[in-house]
Amino acid sequence: MASTLDVNKTTLASSANRSVEIPRVSTTGLTATRIFSSTTMLSIRDAVRMAGSGRCVALSDGGDQLWPASHPRRIMPRQRQNAQVVSSASNSAPIWEKHREIIREMFGPVSEALIEDAGVISGSSVLDVATGHGEPALRIAEVVGPTGEVVGVDPAVGLIEVARRVAAQRLLKNVRFEVAGVDSLPFPDDHFDAVISRFGVMFFPSPVNGIREMLRVLKPGRPMSFAVWHYLDNNPFHYCLARIVDRFSPQPELPPDVPNPFRFATPGKLRSIVGEAGARDVSERLFRFSINAPLTVEDFWNLRCDWAEKLRQRLAALPTEAFIELKKEVLDAFRSYVKGSGVSFPAELLIVSGKK
Numbered sequence: 001m002a003s004t005l006d007v008n009k010t011t012l013a014s015s016a017n018r019s020v021e022i023p024r025v026s027t028t029g030l031t032a033t034r035i036f037s038s039t040t041m042l043s044i045r046d047a048v049r050m051a052g053s054g055r056c057v058a059l060s061d062g063g064d065q066l067w068p069a070s071h072p073r074r075i076m077p078r079q080r081q082n083a084q085v086v087s088s089a090s091n092s093a094p095i096w097e098k099h100r101e102i103i104r105e106m107f108g109p110v111s112e113a114l115i116e117d118a119g120v121i122s123g124s125s126v127l128d129v130a131t132g133h134g135e136p137a138l139r140i141a142e143v144v145g146p147t148g149e150v151v152g153v154d155p156a157v158g159l160i161e162v163a164r165r166v167a168a169q170r171l172l173k174n175v176r177f178e179v180a181g182v183d184s185l186p187f188p189d190d191h192f193d194a195v196i197s198r199f200g201v202m203f204f205p206s207p208v209n210g211i212r213e214m215l216r217v218l219k220p221g222r223p224m225s226f227a228v229w230h231y232l233d234n235n236p237f238h239y240c241l242a243r244i245v246d247r248f249s250p251q252p253e254l255p256p257d258v259p260n261p262f263r264f265a266t267p268g269k270l271r272s273i274v275g276e277a278g279a280r281d282v283s284e285r286l287f288r289f290s291i292n293a294p295l296t297v298e299d300f301w302n303l304r305c306d307w308a309e310k311l312r313q314r315l316a317a318l319p320t321e322a323f324i325e326l327k328k329e330v331l332d333a334f335r336s337y338v339k340g341s342g343v344s345f346p347a348e349l350l351i352v353s354g355k356k
């Protein structure tokens with residue numbers, strides 16, 4: 001039997017800046033305890049104590065996660081977890097700006113697929129959530145033309161600044177960028193003709209709440225479309241590096257449903273969340289394409305090393321000899337994907353769509 005304990009109701013004073021007295025709670029007879037708290041003051045030790053030995057603990061802000069109590073260090077409230085994801089994305093802004101044109105080319109086919117599935121045409125008003133450095137919003141601005149409107153939102157300030165610079169350089173008047181997270185979109189109800197997100201939903205603190213908020217700002221009957229990665233094993237763009245890095249720098253196994261690029265790799269998982277959020281006519285399709293980069297293997301390695309803050313930290317922590325050996329193995333793996341004067345990786349995504 002699972003039981004829910006709302007810490008906010010059982011604590012007398014859960015103010016953000018004071019420590020909170022957690023009452024002792026009997027969990028006798030429960031096999032799982034779900035503990036909700038909007039305060040970060042609830043310590044992991046307290047959460048585990050409250051759940052009882054061997055039971056499951058979820059310490060979140062209303063998300064829906066259960067961790068084994070035997071792995072308490074992995075427990076982190078969803079909002080704090082999301083703040084780390086966003087700060088890491090923002091710290092990577094100069095790198096995304098540096099590689100922007102290459103990244104645009106690599107994932108251009110995904111933008112086109114979303115444009116098609118979300119029915120974006122000339123004159124549409126479109127919201128791009130988790131736009132990062134401005135894609136696919138900037139591409140969509142070309143499609144909707146001067147009579148259309150595109151807004152890209154992302155909580156990572158550094159990335160939004162990159163997107164704004166690009167829009168200004170291109171003299172685009174029909175696209176703008178706002179700093180905002182999916183949980184609180186600064187738009188009225190029933191505003192957009194389409195809402196899309198490329199590689200964003202997997203990082204939302206609560207995907208179901210995020211999708212509900214996206215449905216709120218969508219006009220009735222209009223579509224939303226999301227692109228997420230299919231399995232790691234189907235994506236050499238990721239696994240050529242990840243498998244080797246994991247061998248040299250092993251990481252603890254991720255708790256289920258923690259925000260990460262492969263959170264929705266299992267077919268049906270995001271589709272059911274989109275349905276649960278209230279969308280109609282929900283569909284999912286496998287999308288195969290090639291990630292093409294006009295780079296030598298060595299330059300592609302440099303791009304991939306730059307890619308994410310966590311990866312940079314893991315590589316930097318390796319002893320020099322291990323780093324040299326790792327790099328050699330990764331370059332060998334990349335060589336299997338050399339095509340012409342660049343590299344080309346077969347890739348698989350799931351595109352999930354629904355209507356308001």
Ligand SMILES: C[S@@+](CC[C@H](N)C(=O)[O-])C[C@H]1O[C@@H](n2cnc3c(N)ncnc32)[C@H](O)[C@@H]1O
Nearest residue numbers: 086089130131132135156181182198199200203
């Ligand atoms: C992999 S990037 C995708 C960027 C871009 N859409 C693209 O396809 O290149 C994931 C993005 O999700 C954003 N993100 C993380 N949490 C978010 C939230 N709660 N609401 C909206 N976006 C979020 C991050 O800041 C980051 O820019």
